Amino acid sequence: MYFQKLIFALFLLIFYNFQAQNRAFENTPKKFYTATRIQEAPKIDGILEDNVWKNKPVASNFVMVEPGDGTQIPETHKTNIKLLYTDEAIYIAAYLHENEPEKIVKRFTQRDNIEVNDFFLIDINTYNDGENQTRFIVTSAGAIADGKSIGNSEDYSYNVVWDAAVSQDEKGWYAEIKIPYAALRFPDKEEQLWGIQFARQITHLNETYSWNYIDKSVGKISQHAGLLKGLKNIDPPVRLSLYPYASVSTDYFKKTSETRFSAGMDLKYGINDAFTLDATLIPDFGQAAFDEVELNLGPFEQTFGENRAFFTEGTELFTKGDLFYSRRVGSTPTGFNEAQKDVLENEEIIENPQKTDLLNALKISGRTENSLGIGFFNAITRETHAKYRDTITGEIREKVTEPLSNYNILVLDQQFNKNSSISLINTNVTREDNFRDGNVTGFLFDLYNKSNSFNISGQAKMSNVNKKPESLTGFASTLSFNRTKGNFRYGVTHDFANETYDINDLGVNFTNNYSNFFWMTSYQIFEPTGGFNTFNLQVYGNHQRRYKPDVPVRTGVGTSLFAITSNRFAFGGFTDINSRYKDFFEPRKDGRFVEYNSDILGEVWVSSDYREKFAYDVRVGYKSLFGTNEERVKLKLKPRFRFNNKFNMIYSFNYTNHINRNSFVSIEDEDIIFGNRDMESIENSLQAYYNFNTKQALSLSFRNFWSTASFSDNGFKSLNEDGSLISTTYDNSGDNDPNVNFNIWNLDLSYRWQFAPGSEAILLYRNSIFNQDTLSALSYSESLDYLFARPARHNLSLRIVYYIDYNNVMNIFKT
Incomplete structure (x- = not known):
């Protein structure tokens, strides 16, 4: 019934927009x-x-x-x-x-x-x-x-x-x-x-x-x-550009070194006046920036930003509906965890790749003269194997962890009235053999009235996961109504997903099975007022529910502020108050939940004028659960200093301390074990740039992230059916020890030279160290000692890309 009402409302709005006699800004002189x-x-x-x-x-x-x-x-x-x-x-x-x-x-x-x-x-x-x-x-x-x-x-x-x-x-x-x-x-x-x-x-x-x-x-x-x-009789040229590359890298780790040489090519081809083909052949992402890995003890995977240029450039059509998480392509094999466990007696695992290799990828995108956007994306990844060795016979056994896989996206996006659009998107992942396949289709609309004062937008998305032989179909939707004109604005949103909605083959969704309501109202200025160049004050709230069974999850209200003064000093923050929270994900078991007390949290931040030689950003956050000893404190300092017009440096310090949190530990038979956890983390990062000119630069990027999770020996509890916790005994020795000491170090030093338009050479030195153990009682300095005792990986690489324009080549031949 909800879906039928949504479609009915959608067609009424489309009919209204197409029948409007005057389009937005039609009478506004340009x-x-x-x-x-x-x-x-x-x-x-x-x-x-x-x-x-x-x-x-x-x-x-x-x-x-x-x-x-x-x-x-x-x-x-x-x-x-x-x-x-x-x-x-x-x-x-x-x-x-x-x-x-x-x-x-x-x-x-x-x-x-x-x-x-x-x-x-x-x-x-x-x-x-x-x-x-x-x-x-x-x-x-x-x-x-x-x-x-x-x-x-x-x-x-x-x-x-x-x-x-x-x-x-x-x-x-x-x-x-x-x-x-x-x-x-x-x-x-x-x-x-x-x-x-x-x-x-x-x-x-x-x-x-x-x-x-x-x-x-x-x-x-x-x-x-x-x-x-006045642009008359200009002919669209042949839009064919080639970007051949060659790279060589030397990797040194644990007293062994390996040298690799690779070559490949990216190309751009204008199929016609509207559409362009982008392809990467034998791709090499060895110089992509490192991921900001953290200690993750939560129920959801950690996601990362995209550092590969092919997957960030010209992808605006493919991100419609948030169904495309590009890191899925070439990510951890679907059978990686299973392979880690599938070690037979007298066997050891000698190889289990954490990433699949990308064989090739292409995307075609463009927009017609009638404002119809069309996008097509396709990528193929190589079959990946885990290898095991029999410790007695020496025999090698292989297991497929990811078969040959095809990733595909098709998008149609029709814009009209110079302010509105409707879109259809389909994503598909097909894997060989008996591995799971995924298919998702989404219908989206984003409609404004002719005066651009109101907007209604929505999404209806259907997922299908084929786990062979089981097949699951899911549904999710969003419907929003917003006032989009003037100083005072407001809006309401409803988000829905049933319990089988799953887009994680090519997208990412952490939760499903919800029916949530959100509202907001705001006041903002558009001209300097009272010493402020920018001022935006919001009041908002939410009510979250479980879809099946229909039970309340949480209700909250909050307020936020964003302001910039006339001398470019910015400040702001937020405060939220939330009711008791039924968390259906922390227990790691379907249908079970743990209930947390109501809480209050907030953050404040300031940012100084970046025009000055010295500038800074400071952010402080605090959270407390009523009636408990659970607290969380966050601090972020980010000073920056510009030595001159060529050399600048940015340092960042992040500190988080979350104490007395009841957190998941393990499932023993049918018993879900929680523990009282203190979790502390420190992140130091540094970015420095020396620009010789606008074509040559030396840059340094460094990051060290340390985190510990310590569980109280007498703080273990068993989860009841009603979401409450009751004290229990738990053997936390040996392999059951949930304590963690996590430390990671990454350093990149690079020289980049753009020696011709579209062409560049990059020389990169990379240093990385990683350590994880159960020594959670270590201090930060002690943990660094353990980290530096681990072997470091050193990598030196040179990559050269040369831009070739078909038209210039033909002109040379004609000459």
Whole structure:
């Protein structure tokens, strides 16, 4: 019945939106600029003295975006933009005046790292759909950044090849930019009409200005772009780019070394004017950043961010509905844990890989002129084996822990009215032999009324897991209604999942079997008020229930604050109060729960002005359960120091102490054992960067995470059916000892050189050590002694990637 009501409401809203006579912003005037065709391209050197720039139309009259709303840019910072085009590319010149040029913030960074800098920004929407923009940024130091901007979201993992240069004099600074058509996707028609926006950040004034006015109180930023006209008879080029790579690495561990050489290639191919094929052949992710591993004693797996470029770049379509967790591809084999246990008498396990090898992967994505987005993703992983050796005969036995597996995603995303969309997504994992398969289908909608004042969004998702011969089908849904205009806003949400909903073959869901309700109301400002540039106060609440059986789980209310003053000092925090909590996951057994007392928790934080040489972030958190001795204290310190415009360093210290928590220990026959646990952790990390220029940098990344879990010898309890705990005896000696001392150390030192557009060389030294034992009584310094007694793994690698553009190669042959 719930699903039928949801579908009925959905079709009513779609009918209303399509029947609306006026679309959002249709009557709002937009600035437009008419581009000029030229025959001879300017030299991209940042010095705007080429004849082609003289006497060309100017885009000017910028207005404030932050912190104010629409104030005209002062004459002292007059900003003029010119745009030209040839058969190959568009060219942009930016004249960024500054009456105090010595105050221009000009720090050297590498690609996609804007940091705290003056910068010039261009958003180009080649289909003028109000949603999808390609973003190009150049800083006052000459660093570039590019990404995808969809609505109000930004994704700087997207990279294309383009060129920019800057210069500076007593009148200000200047940017000269070349964006080849190969870096864009646009319709094949005689005359283009693109959405375009220019913006400028003046850091020392803490002000941002845009060419076309942006009304922050309504709609999405992408809907406020101006128009670019005059692009005629430009032919989309053959968009074929090759990225061949070669890498060599030497690994030293336990007095043995191994050298590996690999080579492969990534490629991008424009199938037509709208769609692009990305493929990685014989991929090598040996230089991906290390994962921030922690001691995990909870009921859920630890998840990590994606560090592999192929799985972060241009994946906005595939993340629809949160059904794609890319770390599943090439993750731990499904039979890894079973293989650890499947050791026969007189046998030892000699090999059990924790990751599967990726053979190849490809993705096809794009959007048609009618705003239909289509995405297709496919990846194949190699068969993986565990190996056992008979200690008497020496015979080797193998067991398949992950068969040859295929991962597949198909997405259809129809946008309309320049503010709304409906989407269909399917994910599928097929494994050979008798391993489990998974299939998930999701239907999503995100609808705004014509004035962008209200939004209704929702998802309906169906999962099917084939465990051979058992097959389980599950369902989950979300329905939200929100006020999206003005200073006062509010919203309500309902989340539902039945007890068999499971997307963990290619996605990740920690919980199912719930029916939860959420509400919020907020007040925020869009212009400086009372010394604040930003102020957002929220009050919210939730009521969580179990679906089967229908029982209350928890009810809570809270409030949060986020504020930034006029001098860029930021602060905020939150406070939550929750009722008693029935935790159905900590017992690790279906249908059982442990009940925790009601609690109060909160955090406060402050962040100073990053424009200063020294800046800091501080966060303090506290949690207490009423009527118990359970407490949790958290502290995070993150100071940063900029030595000069080339060298900066960021240190982070995290401390957590959670005491007297009743935590799962073991299941003995039918008895679920809990223990009274103290858990303390310290994390130290350091990041340092020395930028020789915007193309070469030396960087250091270090992290040490230590954690101990200590269970009280007389604090063991047995879980009752009603969720309460009763004291019991438990033999915690030998293999039953639940105490843990966990320590991990990672250090990366790298030199990166972008020696040509799209091409780079990376030399990386990596050092790592790991130790885990039951010596939970050790202090932090004592645990470090044990850690350094373990063998360290040393790795040195060199990777070179070279960018080849098909069009340039053909031009060479023609010449």
